[in-house]
Amino acid sequence: MHACCNYTPLSTRREFLERLGMGLGGLALSSLINPAAAAPADVIPRAKRIIYLFQSGGPSQFELFDYKPAVNAMHGQELPESVRKGQRLTGMTGFQNTLPLARSHFSFAQHGESGAWLSELMPYTAKVADELCFVKSMHTEAINHDPAITFFLTGSQIAGRPSFGSWLSYGLGTENENLPAFCVLITKDKGGQPLYARLWGNGFLPSQHQGVQFRSGQDPVLYLSNPDGVSSAQRKMQLDRLRELHSLKEGAPGWARIESRIAQYEMAYRMQTSVPEVMDLTREPEYIFDLYGEDAREPGTFAANCLLARRLAERGVRFIQLFHQGWDHHGGLPAGIQMQSRETDQPSAALVQDLKQRGMLEDTLVIWGGEFGRTNYCQGRLTDADYGRDHHPRCFSLWMAGGGVRSGLSYGETDELGYNIVRDPVHVHDLQATLMHLLGIDHERLTFKYQGRRFRLTDVHGTVIKPLIA
Amino acid sequence: MKQSLFWLGVGLAFVVLMLVMVPGSGRPSDFSLFLGRFHPLVVHLPIGILVVAVLLEALSRMPSLRGRYDTGILALLYIGVWSSILAVAAGLYLAQGGGYAAGQLAWHKRMGVLVVLFASLAYLYKVWPGLSERWLRHWERRVYGIALGVMLLAVTLTGHFGGVLTHGPDYLSRYLPDGLRQMAGLPKKADIGRLQLENPAETTVYAALIAPILQSRCTACHGPDAQRGGLRLDTPDFITEGGDDGPPIVAGEAHESALIHRIWLPVSSDKKMPPLESPQLSIAEAELLRWWIDAGASFEELLPEVEWSPVTQTIVDHMGLGEIRTGIFALDTVPPDSMDIVQLAGLGLAVTPLAENEPYLQVRCVHPETCTDAGGLQEALRPLARNIAWLDLGRSGAGDDLVEGIADLPHVTRLHLQQTLVTDAGLADLGDLEFLEYLNLYGTAVTDSGLIHLETLPALRSIYLWQTGVTDEGVRRLQTAIPDLYINTGLSLTPVEPDTTGS
Numbered sequence: 001m002h003a004c005c006n007y008t009p010l011s012t013r014r015e016f017l018e019r020l021g022m023g024l025g026g027l028a029l030s031s032l033i034n035p036a037a038a039a040p041a042d043v044i045p046r047a048k049r050i051i052y053l054f055q056s057g058g059p060s061q062f063e064l065f066d067y068k069p070a071v072n073a074m075h076g077q078e079l080p081e082s083v084r085k086g087q088r089l090t091g092m093t094g095f096q097n098t099l100p101l102a103r104s105h106f107s108f109a110q111h112g113e114s115g116a117w118l119s120e121l122m123p124y125t126a127k128v129a130d131e132l133c134f135v136k137s138m139h140t141e142a143i144n145h146d147p148a149i150t151f152f153l154t155g156s157q158i159a160g161r162p163s164f165g166s167w168l169s170y171g172l173g174t175e176n177e178n179l180p181a182f183c184v185l186i187t188k189d190k191g192g193q194p195l196y197a198r199l200w201g202n203g204f205l206p207s208q209h210q211g212v213q214f215r216s217g218q219d220p221v222l223y224l225s226n227p228d229g230v231s232s233a234q235r236k237m238q239l240d241r242l243r244e245l246h247s248l249k250e251g252a253p254g255w256a257r258i259e260s261r262i263a264q265y266e267m268a269y270r271m272q273t274s275v276p277e278v279m280d281l282t283r284e285p286e287y288i289f290d291l292y293g294e295d296a297r298e299p300g301t302f303a304a305n306c307l308l309a310r311r312l313a314e315r316g317v318r319f320i321q322l323f324h325q326g327w328d329h330h331g332g333l334p335a336g337i338q339m340q341s342r343e344t345d346q347p348s349a350a351l352v353q354d355l356k357q358r359g360m361l362e363d364t365l366v367i368w369g370g371e372f373g374r375t376n377y378c379q380g381r382l383t384d385a386d387y388g389r390d391h392h393p394r395c396f397s398l399w400m401a402g403g404g405v406r407s408g409l410s411y412g413e414t415d416e417l418g419y420n421i422v423r424d425p426v427h428v429h430d431l432q433a434t435l436m437h438l439l440g441i442d443h444e445r446l447t448f449k450y451q452g453r454r455f456r457l458t459d460v461h462g463t464v465i466k467p468l469i470a
Numbered sequence: 471m472k473q474s475l476f477w478l479g480v481g482l483a484f485v486v487l488m489l490v491m492v493p494g495s496g497r498p499s500d501f502s503l504f505l506g507r508f509h510p511l512v513v514h515l516p517i518g519i520l521v522v523a524v525l526l527e528a529l530s531r532m533p534s535l536r537g538r539y540d541t542g543i544l545a546l547l548y549i550g551v552w553s554s555i556l557a558v559a560a561g562l563y564l565a566q567g568g569g570y571a572a573g574q575l576a577w578h579k580r581m582g583v584l585v586v587l588f589a590s591l592a593y594l595y596k597v598w599p600g601l602s603e604r605w606l607r608h609w610e611r612r613v614y615g616i617a618l619g620v621m622l623l624a625v626t627l628t629g630h631f632g633g634v635l636t637h638g639p640d641y642l643s644r645y646l647p648d649g650l651r652q653m654a655g656l657p658k659k660a661d662i663g664r665l666q667l668e669n670p671a672e673t674t675v676y677a678a679l680i681a682p683i684l685q686s687r688c689t690a691c692h693g694p695d696a697q698r699g700g701l702r703l704d705t706p707d708f709i710t711e712g713g714d715d716g717p718p719i720v721a722g723e724a725h726e727s728a729l730i731h732r733i734w735l736p737v738s739s740d741k742k743m744p745p746l747e748s749p750q751l752s753i754a755e756a757e758l759l760r761w762w763i764d765a766g767a768s769f770e771e772l773l774p775e776v777e778w779s780p781v782t783q784t785i786v787d788h789m790g791l792g793e794i795r796t797g798i799f800a801l802d803t804v805p806p807d808s809m810d811i812v813q814l815a816g817l818g819l820a821v822t823p824l825a826e827n828e829p830y831l832q833v834r835c836v837h838p839e840t841c842t843d844a845g846g847l848q849e850a851l852r853p854l855a856r857n858i859a860w861l862d863l864g865r866s867g868a869g870d871d872l873v874e875g876i877a878d879l880p881h882v883t884r885l886h887l888q889q890t891l892v893t894d895a896g897l898a899d900l901g902d903l904e905f906l907e908y909l910n911l912y913g914t915a916v917t918d919s920g921l922i923h924l925e926t927l928p929a930l931r932s933i934y935l936w937q938t939g940v941t942d943e944g945v946r947r948l949q950t951a952i953p954d955l956y957i958n959t960g961l962s963l964t965p966v967e968p969d970t971t972g973s
Binding site: 045 | 538783796799820822824825826832834836837860863865884886890908912932934936958960961965
């Protein structure tokens with residue numbers, strides 16, 4: 001072979017099988033192609049898919065999940081230096097000459113047999129408390145939104161790596177060739193911290209693994225419908241010709257990328273039928289809207305997106321990423337978080353219940369949480385009725401449900417004032433490793449070679465937190 | 471010569487006397503233990519001396535050297551006999567201290583006495599060649615040779631058992647190259663210290679981890695051969711029963727358990743166990759015992775049920791316990807053939823491996839219009855029958871005729887039949903799926919009478935029956951048949967109090 005072409009992909013058995021349209025993912029396939037290649041991974045899957053209810057902005061754990069009576073007792077007093085220990089603050093409160101502790105405006109109670117602590121802001125979530133696994137000892141490395149959310153979803157604070165959903169699509173493949181394996185739903189009309197398409201980008205993975213955003217309104221997926229005057233049959237013919245043209249380069253350098261392009265064209269064509277079907281909520285019965293709340297009737301709300309998430313999950317989508325912005329309460333926290341909770345509490349709980357009655361909670365992992373937590377001290381002026389909290393990466397809470405997660409568990413513990421973790425810390429990479437483990441993937445082995453090194457979601461970190469697994 | 475024979479007789483009588491006099495129980499005096507400590511010193515004398523005697527005798531077989539060394543051999547045998555008598559005596563004192571594996575100790579003793587006997591016999595023939603001329607005639611030379619041979623063999627074996635007692639059974643083979651280890655039927659070097667369990671899913675923690683520790687560290691003195699302090703630690707019953715000082719363990723409370731106290735005592739205490747001269751517990755072994763007692767000291771708990779502590783997790787990970795494989799994952803199933811997968815995928819099913827390096831597949835009917843051709847589908851499933859673990863026919867056109875074929879998929883653990891045309895008749899075929907854990911029937915026409923077929927499913931853990939014809943009565947009946955089963959019949963909404971938060 002000429003030196004010029006020695007990077008031409010050889011026609012391997014693997015390639016052959018892939019071309020037959022089995023829709024098998026890269027990693028998983030390798031074991032079937034060459035069973036002797038690798039040692040047993042000791043990972044037995046519990047879940048098939050993830051619904052990630054991402055709460056962008058950093059929901060305050062103090063008003064929702066992490067009950068801290070000591071903060072209530074010390075309300076208005078200065079955050080003791082013995083607790084802070086000189087750790088860095090953001091530029092937003094670093095200059096404040098006082099850091100007064102702020103009690104939660106909302107009362108807490110224990111719920112369910114598990115006795116999980118939840119605030120009065122989450123009455124619906126409280127009803128399903130026994131289904132949930134609360135992690136109170138999450139911690140992250142980033143202190144500002146964009147690096148933190150990028151870190152959470154791609155494993156790196158610097159943009160450009162594949163998103164979690166892309167890794168899963170790449171690793172596990174799709175179960176429904178008519179829909180993307182990775183779908184993204186964003187609550188409409190929310191302000192706050194911006195979201196970028198790179199948060200669901202494929203990075204260096206083949207482009208068919210990127211997340212596809214579904215919107216509310218006329219065109220759920222942009223550029224999917226035929227232009228005026230072009231019929232479906234014409235579009236089909238056009239794509240067939242395009243495929244023939246593409247195929248002229250079969251086996252040539254770069255063929256893998258051309259193949260990826262062909263796959264996307266064809267997926268898009270099939271989505272012309274499948275997307276309207278999945279987006280059509282008119283045939284959902286009344287009791288479903290009772291369950292998810294009236295909001296669910298209005299496309300683009302968090303409630304409607306939760307319902308859509310269930311419909312996508314039913315149709316075999318691997319990773320359904322919801323985003324709900326607006327949790328960044330530097331000031332006006334009580335009013336702000338109350339509104340946020342009203343929008344998310346009932347639909348999130350409804351999703352868990354709905355999945356459960358359909359028998360899907362056993363193989364669907366639901367995650368509810370943001371990119372970091374908030375400080376125990378007040379940002380700005382502390383009054384009886386109003387206060388704010390700054391970003392806090394050292395500890396925050398989230399919950400998970402289903403998919404092999406241990407239900408009724410509250411894992412980890414923060415100190416009395418909720419500033420640092422005192423027991424069982426869970427790093428973002430640990431969470432990623434654990435979620436992948438539940439999906440049957442060894443996070444250390446799902447890698448992609450790019451620019452001379454093998455990349456993985458958890459970089460060189462991450463430990464599976466076994467106590468979180470049922 | 472007669473004098474030397476006399477003293478030899480005295481020596482042999484001494485050994486016999488020692489064997490009779492030294493009983494196995496009772497605490498030996500410090501002085502006898504002190505004498506015992508000379509065993510390792512004395513023991514190497516007869517080994518070297520007797521081996522040299524044999525070597526010189528072998529050299530004497532060369533014509534040019536015939537008879538040259540006879541005097542020397544005679545002297546060596548004489549010293550060899552006496553030093554071996556001393557070694558045996560010291561050894562018997564040493565053994566009184568206890569802590570040695572009974573079986574190996576018995577063989578060590580037997581072989582040691584054999585050395586004395588055959589060394590003496592060889593000496594007698596050497597010193598008095600005509601000894602048995604009358605009744606053995608020309609056999610005498612051979613008797614001498616045989617005596618030397620048996621003596622040499624006994625020296626070797628005594629030495630070997632002695633080494634095993636002192637250094638542990640794998641001392642010699644520890645650094646044997648892997649190829650030779652395999653020829654000797656030993657595990658590879660990398661596997662030393664790793665658990666080799668036949669069926670870890672059904673092995674108790676006690677059998678896998680605890681009993682081996684007690685076996686290697688305790689039962690030599692607290693077992694079938696000796697019961698120091700009236701205590702045996704070789705069976706659950708004996709452990710529970712305890713000895714003269716009561717039960718050695720208090721379940722759930724390691725810090726109250728004498729077993730743990732004794733392990734933790736400083737070496738200066740004569741109550742320290744195992745005694746100073748015996749092989750000691752490793753820190754990992756001590757920690758496993760402590761953890762096991764704190765966790766309730768169960769003799770029945772199975773490995774898959776265990777909640778490891780971080781430390782014990784680390785220990786058992788290193789021992790190669792890994793994740794306990796249960797159910798179908800404990801089976802030795804042949805991986806599927808890729809071509810069969812292609813065939814199945816061609817019918818519009820999504821076929822994905824269950825996990826990397828597992829032979830099992832998850833199969834899903836993607837569209838309502840697929841999975842209607844029961845015959846064709848069954849045909850395509852057949853070659854993969856043993857590989858299909860998760861089968862999702864939910865929301866498809868599957869009917870009873872297809873379900874009939876599922877009965878031939880022995881390893882199905884999760885079966886989705888929700889929103890299909892399946893009826894009670896179809897359920898009749900599912901009764902033999904021994905690994906079926908999950909069954910989703912929501913949105914089907916099944917009724918109470920269909921559920922009766924499921925009562926025999928041994929592994930069934932959860933079943934989903936929302937929007938079916940099943941009544942409360944049917945649910946009750948199924949629950950009675952399988953008490954641990956999770957039965958979901960949909961959710962009844964309880965109203966949430968109106969939002970009263972805020973000011």
